[in-house]
Amino acid sequence: MSIYEKVETFLSPYYSKETIIHENKPFVTLTYAQSLDGKISGKGGKQLILSCKESMIMTHRMRTLHDGIMVGIGTILNDNPRLTARLLETEIELTVNQPQPIILDSRLRFPLSAKLLTSNECKSPWIFTSHNCDNDKRKLLEQAGAKVISIDSDQNGQLSLLHLLSILHSPPFSIKRLMVEGGARIIQSFLKSELPNLLIITIAPVFVGPNAISCIGDKLSIEEDEDKIPNLKNVKYEQLGRDIIMVANI
Numbered sequence: 001m002s003i004y005e006k007v008e009t010f011l012s013p014y015y016s017k018e019t020i021i022h023e024n025k026p027f028v029t030l031t032y033a034q035s036l037d038g039k040i041s042g043k044g045g046k047q048l049i050l051s052c053k054e055s056m057i058m059t060h061r062m063r064t065l066h067d068g069i070m071v072g073i074g075t076i077l078n079d080n081p082r083l084t085a086r087l088l089e090t091e092i093e094l095t096v097n098q099p100q101p102i103i104l105d106s107r108l109r110f111p112l113s114a115k116l117l118t119s120n121e122c123k124s125p126w127i128f129t130s131h132n133c134d135n136d137k138r139k140l141l142e143q144a145g146a147k148v149i150s151i152d153s154d155q156n157g158q159l160s161l162l163h164l165l166s167i168l169h170s171p172p173f174s175i176k177r178l179m180v181e182g183g184a185r186i187i188q189s190f191l192k193s194e195l196p197n198l199l200i201i202t203i204a205p206v207f208v209g210p211n212a213i214s215c216i217g218d219k220l221s222i223e224e225d226e227d228k229i230p231n232l233k234n235v236k237y238e239q240l241g242r243d244i245i246m247v248a249n250i
């Protein structure tokens with residue numbers, strides 16, 4: 001069995017039509033790669049490639065199974081990602097629907113030089129921001145091709161994930177499957193929110209060491225509110241290359 005077939009067999013049961021239909025919000029997959037000591041990037045946030053080739057193929061195939069792919073502004077500023085599905089079988093690559101990049105950025109720190117605005121291979125991003133964002137920056141981003149949408153904030157002053165998902169689900173956005181890729185603060189917010197349907201974590205057999213970014217950091221601990229500790233169901237594991245993939249309903 002090729003790696004593409006293995007990935008297909010592993011992922012397809014989670015994305016059947018029956019499992020992904022939701023009336024008020026998109027089906028949400030929360031996914032990221034972590035080390036054995038729970039780190040998602042290196043010292044000072046330095047971007048780390050934790051996934052091996054095989055698990056990266058899975059991540060890129062997963063991107064094609066979603067209408068939208070979301071990251072926080074911290075990931076844009078740190079990694080300058082493309083958020084495209086590239087590591088695909090040639091036949092699929094030609095026909096694939098690339099996911100829509102969606103960014104959470106309440107203060108419009110999004111750089112005009114970001115690949116998402118300047119590279120031909122990327123779709124122009126949708127940037128969700130607060131009602132009191134900087135209007136001059138908003139215009140510059142729109143001129144560069146971004147769609148900028150203001151939404152409500154929550155009681156902590158962060159963008160409201162509930163409002164975000166209800167807007168994303170409705171026309172004209174109509175996002176029915178959303179892949180949330182990180183970074184640390186976005187992972188925290190979604191884990192606390194009870195909004196994800198599926199959790200897919202790539203666990204790489206490496207230790208990163210101290211002073212690196214934890215997916216569940218000390219200050220962001222989900223244990224602050226014990227009621228909101230996520231409860232995993234139907235936990236399954238698959239080995240892809242050297243990595244272990246954990247998948248669970250949440």
Ligand SMILES: NC(=O)C1=CN([C@@H]2O[C@H](COP(=O)(O)OP(=O)(O)OC[C@H]3O[C@@H](n4cnc5c(N)ncnc54)[C@H](OP(=O)(O)O)[C@@H]3O)[C@@H](O)[C@H]2O)C=CC1
Pocket residue numbers: 031032033034039040041042045046047048050071072073074075076078079104105106107108109158159160161181182183184185186187189213
């Ligand atoms: N290994 C992996 O799989 C991945 C690793 N990473 C790594 O993660 C790191 C970036 O993480 P981090 O700095 O935490 O940045 P994030 O990408 O998580 O973005 C966080 C920022 O998003 C904005 N935001 C708006 N609304 C919300 C909300 N409801 N909840 C949380 N944040 C919100 C906030 O900025 P504001 O207040 O300005 O709006 C916040 O600071 C990088 O080192 C990157 O390499 C990233 C993705 C995947």
Ligand SMILES: Nc1nc(O)c(N)c(N[C@@H]2O[C@H](COP(=O)(O)O)[C@@H](O)[C@H]2O)n1
Pocket residue numbers: 032033047048049050051056059071075079080081082083084181182202
């Ligand atoms: N699955 C996975 N494994 C890793 O090791 C990673 N570092 C990431 N990072 C995520 O992918 C983004 C980069 O995407 P592009 O290659 O530029 O399309 C990065 O910003 C993280 O969101 N993911």
